[in-house]
Amino acid sequence: MHKSFNPVFTLPLINYLWTAVMVHFLIGCNAAVTNQNVIDTPVEQEIVLETSKVAVGTVILNLDVPWEIVWGPDNWIWFTEQKGSVSRVNPVTGERKKVLKIEMVWHQRTAGLLGMAFSPDIDKWPYVVVDYTCKKDSIILSRLVRYTYSADSLINPFVLLEVPGGTSHNGSRLSFSADGKIFWATGDGLRSKLAQDNKSLCGKILRLNIDGSIPDDNPIKGSAIWASGYRNIQGLVYASNNKLYTSEHGDANDDEVNLIQKGGNYGWPEVTGKADTPQEIAFRQQDAVVEPLKAWTPTIAPAGMDYYHSTAIPEWDNSLILTTLKGSSLRLLKLNEKGDEIVSEHVYLDKEYGRLRDVCVSPAGDIYVSTSNRDWNPSIGFPRAKDDRILRLFKMRAGDKLSPGFKAQKDPGLLSELKKPVVQMGKSSYSQYCASCHKSDGNGVLGTFPPLIGAEQVLGDKKQLIDILLNGLSGKIKVKGAVYNQQMPAFHFLSDKEIAELLTYIRSSFGNKASRISATEVTAGRL
Incomplete structure (x- = not known):
């Protein structure tokens, strides 16, 4: 039974x-x-x-x-x-x-x-x-x-x-x-x-x-x-x-x-x-x-x-x-x-x-x-x-x-009644959708999940990064000299603003220093 x-x-x-x-x-x-x-x-x-x-x-x-x-x-x-x-x-x-x-x-x-x-x-x-x-x-x-x-x-x-x-x-x-x-x-x-x-x-x-x-x-x-x-x-x-x-x-x-x-x-x-x-x-x-x-x-x-x-x-x-x-x-x-x-x-x-x-x-x-x-x-x-x-x-x-x-x-009572702290949208989205794989410090897991710190995919071409988040990723990629076999899901169900804030958070956290991504740029990436 x-x-x-x-x-x-x-x-x-x-x-x-x-x-x-x-x-x-x-x-x-x-x-x-x-x-x-x-x-x-x-x-x-x-x-x-x-x-x-x-x-x-x-x-x-x-x-x-x-x-x-x-x-x-x-x-x-x-x-x-x-x-x-x-x-x-x-x-x-x-x-x-x-x-x-x-x-x-x-x-x-x-x-x-x-x-x-x-x-x-x-x-x-x-x-x-x-x-x-x-x-x-x-x-x-x-x-x-x-x-x-x-x-x-x-x-x-x-x-x-x-x-x-x-x-x-x-x-x-x-x-x-x-x-x-x-x-x-x-x-x-x-x-x-x-x-x-x-x-x-x-x-x-x-x-x-x-x-x-x-x-x-x-x-x-x-x-x-x-x-x-x-x-x-x-x-x-x-x-x-x-x-x-x-x-x-x-x-x-x-x-x-x-x-x-x-x-x-x-x-x-x-x-x-x-x-x-x-x-x-x-x-x-x-x-x-x-x-x-x-x-x-x-x-x-x-x-x-x-x-x-x-x-x-x-x-x-x-x-x-x-x-x-x-x-x-x-x-x-x-x-x-x-x-x-x-x-x-x-x-x-x-x-x-x-x-x-x-x-x-x-x-x-x-x-x-x-x-x-x-x-x-x-x-x-x-x-x-x-x-x-x-x-x-x-x-x-x-x-x-x-x-x-x-x-x-x-x-704690009904889950819907739990009071959640107000946090920055990008940081909150990262915690909810990304941290379980890439970890809260952005270091990932060696051989399994690539790090986000100093990664060329994060700091480089904005269009490529937006495309990865919208459409996911399947196959081998090289990050900081190491090869990862990735099966990353697509996050196209998030709003343009949520994606923009999430990517901006990643590009400006963990020691990364790169420019913001706007909701307008995400909208263009969907076309």
């Missing part, structure tokens, strides 16, 4: 309660654990809600890009690390046990070992599915593999399906429905036209039987395609309300959260966000594109997502919990009773722990979040010592206290 494992299929209640009592006893006796990653878990933050207080603490440290975290049938947290390891961690003690190392994993940028999901009934279907990037005869593939779950180990790998992959845009989240069907989100592999091509399995949500065969009731007979029109899905959850939700990276604009319909077309690359241009409206009318529940511009890079349905933290019941990478925050998206509309958005942990990659929910209603600060695009100030980590958010009880040196945080 969804990532929070259904308690119907966990240990019998009496065993669960007995285990909880023993764990409590051991903690009270300060039982020693000899794993170097194990720490006492202080309450590092206190989030004050309407009637509840939510504590934030660290379960385990020193991880290497934990891409997927899942609550397992053994009541441990299972997680993948991007370079090829599957491990499980005791959420109470922090004890880690490595389960599997997949040698075939090919890791580069966002490619690697990615999604993982347990079957909803481990007794009836004793399987775990994972997907990872690999190379076969120099061809990059995304591979879906089923393992047999046995005595807290994974054995007997069986390849269910392979689709074309890339160094990025592999999608690769996984989820099970209650009836044991596998849902697999694939990216467009940087080939955007494939998302609208039903002869290709890229840029789709695929639905398979647990043996890898195609269900008879899929929308296209003989095809694994369940829905189409995706750029790069990063979150996928089949919720206990029997609805399938996704989060997806946009290009320069319109990150999305979607409610998935059987056979639905979600627009990419013809429509981004809600159809609001003449071309998008015409395409939507012709192809019946499903509009998102929510879209964000500027983008926040939404990542892993789970559904929260628990009275443990009553204010968050019936909500989607979303991690963000560029946004470096945890977002609470409250749903209406039917689950088909987002009625409010709250933001937590803003910039506190850096990039957040994934989230899962325990049967008790605790929330676990993984950071992603050792990945290919770290934020300034990260990774910190002992990153990456898995955090725990839980309702504070009597006796729980905020540890010295940490702070309480009030619920």
Whole structure:
């Protein structure tokens, strides 16, 4: 089912309660654990809600890009690390046990070992599915593999399906429905036209039987395609309300959260966000594109997502919990009773722990979040010592206290009500659209994102610079003697004034000293 494992299929209640009592006893006796990653878990933050207080603490440290975290049938947290390891961690003690190392994993940028999901009934279907990037005869593939779950180990790998992959845009989240069907989100592999091509399995949500065969009731007979029109899905959850939700990276604009319909077309690359241009409206009318529940511009890079349905933290019941990478925050998206509309958005942990990659929910209603600060695009100030980590958010009880040196945080309220500081337009636009790649100091990332300091493309021909921002950039460029393979999106959706102020800010910041660019010059560049 969804990532929070259904308690119907966990240990019998009496065993669960007995285990909880023993764990409590051991903690009270300060039982020693000899794993170097194990720490006492202080309450590092206190989030004050309407009637509840939510504590934030660290379960385990020193991880290497934990891409997927899942609550397992053994009541441990299972997680993948991007370079090829599957491990499980005791959420109470922090004890880690490595389960599997997949040698075939090919890791580069966002490619690697990615999604993982347990079957909803481990007794009836004793399987775990994972997907990872690999190379076969120099061809990059995304591979879906089923393992047999046995005595807290994974054995007997069986390849269910392979689709074309890339160094990025592999999608690769996984989820099970209650009836044991596998849902697999694939990216467009940087080939955007494939998302609208039903002869290709890229840029789709695929639905398979647990043996890898195609269900008879899929929308296209003989095809694994369940829905189409995706750029790069990063979150996928089949919720206990029997609805399938996704989060997806946009290009320069319109990150999305979607409610998935059987056979639905979600627009990419013809429509981004809600159809609001003449071309998008015409395409939507012709192809019946499903509009998102929510879209964000500027983008926040939404990542892993789970559904929260628990009275443990009553204010968050019936909500989607979303991690963000560029946004470096945890977002609470409250749903209406039917689950088909987002009625409010709250933001937590803003910039506190850096990039957040994934989230899962325990049967008790605790929330676990993984950071992603050792990945290919770290934020300034990260990774910190002992990153990456898995955090725990839980309702504070009597006796729980905020540890010295940490702070309480009030619920910020609805996002639309947040007061934003008034800043220079160009600086604000740079922070919203450019800093996640080129960084707030303009230094970029060596070998990945070119620096803006002293770059000839920034300081030279104005027309060329305006053209780059309006139309994007694809291919190899040389900046200050170094070669970068760039896939920069187009920002033509910004107004002429916004583009002029943004480029002027870049040309006059980070030690750069070049003349202003006017809105009139940007207007001429559009012609």
